[in-house]
Amino acid sequence: MTFKTPDWVKDAVFYQIFPDRFARSERVPKPSNLEPWDSPPTLYGFKGGDLLGVLERLDYLQDLGINAIYFNPIFQSTANHRYHTYDYYQVDPILGGNEAFRQLLDAAHRRGIRIVLDGVFNHTGRGFFPFAHILENGPASPYLDWFSIKGFPLHAYASRRKPNYEAWWGLRALPKLNHDNPQVREFVMRVAEHWLREGIDGWRLDVPLEIETPGFWEEFRQRVKAVNPEAYIVAEIWDEAEEWLEGDHFDAVMNYVFSRAVWGFCGGEALETSYRPGGFILYPMNGQTFARKMDRLLSLYPWEVTLVQLNLLDSHDTPRLINFFRGDRRRVRPAVLLQMTFPGAPCVYYGDEIGLEGGPDPDCRRAFPWDEERWDKELLDWYRRCIGLRSALPALRRGQFRRLYADPAVYAFARPMSGEAPVLVAVNVGEASATPVIPTRGLWPDGALLTDRLSGAVWSVSEGAVRPTIPPFSGVVLA
Numbered sequence: 001m002t003f004k005t006p007d008w009v010k011d012a013v014f015y016q017i018f019p020d021r022f023a024r025s026e027r028v029p030k031p032s033n034l035e036p037w038d039s040p041p042t043l044y045g046f047k048g049g050d051l052l053g054v055l056e057r058l059d060y061l062q063d064l065g066i067n068a069i070y071f072n073p074i075f076q077s078t079a080n081h082r083y084h085t086y087d088y089y090q091v092d093p094i095l096g097g098n099e100a101f102r103q104l105l106d107a108a109h110r111r112g113i114r115i116v117l118d119g120v121f122n123h124t125g126r127g128f129f130p131f132a133h134i135l136e137n138g139p140a141s142p143y144l145d146w147f148s149i150k151g152f153p154l155h156a157y158a159s160r161r162k163p164n165y166e167a168w169w170g171l172r173a174l175p176k177l178n179h180d181n182p183q184v185r186e187f188v189m190r191v192a193e194h195w196l197r198e199g200i201d202g203w204r205l206d207v208p209l210e211i212e213t214p215g216f217w218e219e220f221r222q223r224v225k226a227v228n229p230e231a232y233i234v235a236e237i238w239d240e241a242e243e244w245l246e247g248d249h250f251d252a253v254m255n256y257v258f259s260r261a262v263w264g265f266c267g268g269e270a271l272e273t274s275y276r277p278g279g280f281i282l283y284p285m286n287g288q289t290f291a292r293k294m295d296r297l298l299s300l301y302p303w304e305v306t307l308v309q310l311n312l313l314d315s316h317d318t319p320r321l322i323n324f325f326r327g328d329r330r331r332v333r334p335a336v337l338l339q340m341t342f343p344g345a346p347c348v349y350y351g352d353e354i355g356l357e358g359g360p361d362p363d364c365r366r367a368f369p370w371d372e373e374r375w376d377k378e379l380l381d382w383y384r385r386c387i388g389l390r391s392a393l394p395a396l397r398r399g400q401f402r403r404l405y406a407d408p409a410v411y412a413f414a415r416p417m418s419g420e421a422p423v424l425v426a427v428n429v430g431e432a433s434a435t436p437v438i439p440t441r442g443l444w445p446d447g448a449l450l451t452d453r454l455s456g457a458v459w460s461v462s463e464g465a466v467r468p469t470i471p472p473f474s475g476v477v478l479a
Contacts, residue, residue: 003247006202006230008114009308011397012068013340013387014347015061018316019071019095020046020080021367022350023053028096038369041362046080049367051091051100055107064353064380065387068114068345070204072316074101077125081316081365083118083206084125084173086132088191105199114201116232121188122210123168123176126156131175145181168210179213189223196224202232204310205250209237217249234310238278245305255309255344256280257297262313263324265290265411266335266429270328275360277318287429291406294413298343298401307398309344313352316365320349320358329355330473333382334427337475340386341396341415341425353383389453389477395423405438410470412438424450426468427475435469450478 024030024037028050035045051074061069073082076090091101108115124131130143138152148166155161156172168174177184192203203224208217224231237244237253244250256278264271264285271284285293298306313335314321325331339346350356351368355376358364369375390396399415399422406412409430416422422443428434441464444450448461452468454477459468468476 003302003304005251005304005308006232008201008230009068009232009251009345012114012345013066013390014068014070014116014310014345015064015066016070016312016315016347016349017054017072018049018081018350018365019051019054019074020049020082021365022049023057023368023370024048025050025052025056025096027052028094028100030094037367041365041367043362044080046094047367048094050095051104052096055100055104058107058111058113061113062111064348064384065391066348067112068116068201069108070116070310070347071118073118073120073206075120078127079125079173083120083123084127085120086125086127086129089194102198109199114232115199116202116204116234117195117200118206119192119203120206121177121191122207123174126173126175128175131156146178146184147175148178168207176210179211179216185213185216185219189220192220192224193227196227196231201228201230202234204254205233205235208235208250209244217244221249232308234308238280240300242300245301247302252305252308252310252345254315254347255297255311257293258309258311258342258344259313259318261285261290261293261297262335262338266331266338266427267325268331268429270326270331272319272324272326275319275324282324286408287406287411288408290411291403294342294411295403303400306343307345310347311339311342311344312347312349313339314349314364315347316349317361318364319360320356320364321352322355322357323359323364327357329376329379331429332379333473334429334475336383336386337425337427337477338411340390341423341477343399343401343415346387346390348383353380355379385454393420393423393453393477393479395420395479396425399423402443404440405436407434407436410434410436412436414440414443416443421479424466424478425475426470426478428470428472431472433469433471435467437465437467439465452476452478 030048034048075085076087076092077084091098130146133143134141151164163172166176233250234252235250238256241253268284273282395415395417399417402414404412412426414424444461
């Protein structure tokens with residue numbers, strides 16, 4: 001099947017923002033009972049971050065090299081994460097409401113920054129009007145078949161009784177929609193179309209595989225692409241997803257397969273194996289195992305899909321990257337370099353670039369510390385440099401992929417591209433410097449001089465290979 005994925009995503013560097021925790025503006029009125037910004041996050045507490053706070057930090061994001069933002073849910077909700085949606089047409093007032101979103105969207109677009117929203121279409125909050133209607137009217141409610149109700153009265157708030165309606169993972173606060181109902185289906189489609197017409201650039205879909213109604217996601221794609229053919233549809237799928245990426249469902253998935261491999265390779269003996277992100281077991285891996293994992297990953301999907309996979313190193317659903325490495329910040333550097341040079345669209349979870357730490361939820365959702373004295377400035381500079389290289393070298397965004405070398409500590413690949421100079425990337429996750437012999441036949445002739453765009457060092461190609469010296473927990477980008 002021949003199909004196109006959104007062209008702009010191939011040049012995108014995403015930044016994931018958890019709206020309650022990124023930035024707070026004095027221009028957005030707030031309720032009084034908010035947690036102190038720098039206090040540890042809790043399951044139910046609100047910090048009061050908002051969308052005008054994001055607007056006021058667009059200079060920061062642009063300086064970092066970001067040109068796309070993925071927002072966790074922004075619609076009205078009773079939860080700080082806003083996955084308990086009760087009005088899909090209204091931005092939460094604590095975030096500044098629809099007007100704040102309009103200002104942010106316009107300001108971002110003027111800077112060439114795209115906006116992707118989180119679509120929570122599998123379940124709602126208990127305040128969603130059809131569910132509230134059933135709570136008030138019982139079996140007389142005309143919205144009865146919007147959900148799967150098993151008895152009355154509803155045990156929506158009876159904490160000692162199981163919910164007598166279908167709910168996500170049995171959580172009574174998240175009643176599951178009945179997508180077999182054509183009215184429910186049409187409601188979701190119109191919500192998706194509405195915000196695309198308002199100007200958003202795509203949807204990240206929450207737990208889409210839990211919507212099993214035949215034809216649902218095929219229709220969703222058709223409706224979305226009819227409004228904006230360049231809209232990005234990226235799904236939260238934690239494992240391999242070939243059947244969903246054939247041109248009739250989603251453009252891409254959140255690439256946790258890539259994440260797990262990077263955690264294992266760059267984490268090595270420091271990897272925190274007690275974590276189970278997405279239920280998956282983590283284990284250290286050497287460069288050869290990592291190479292095989294990447295070879296398989298790159299063989300799964302059409303190249304059009306591979307170039308727009310959302311390559312993340314952590315998210316609101318995982319511990320922070322640094323915590324995967326038990327605080328060993330050296331290991332973050334090769335991980336970030338791999339992320340920024342690998343095929344696909346990299347996505348930075350807010351605060352990673354300044355060394356923000358955090359364990360499992362809710363700790364991974366700490367507030368961004370805007371006191372620069374608390375930032376890891378060296379790490380921030382590394383992010384800027386790696387993102388800058390991706391922006392400066394077209395082959396890192398759109399080039400093909402060729403694995404060149406792997407040993408226990410070193411992994412190297414090339415990104416050749418027609419009409420552009422090829423780029424060679426090598427990372428070293430070992431404790432000592434390495435000088436691998438990396439084959440370059442078909443890329444450069446003997447005598448070619450290759451400059452490391454990170455350090456400025458120069459190596460020559462001889463006997464069909466280049467022999468760069470790679471510092472520990474670092475890498476080279478040769479062009």
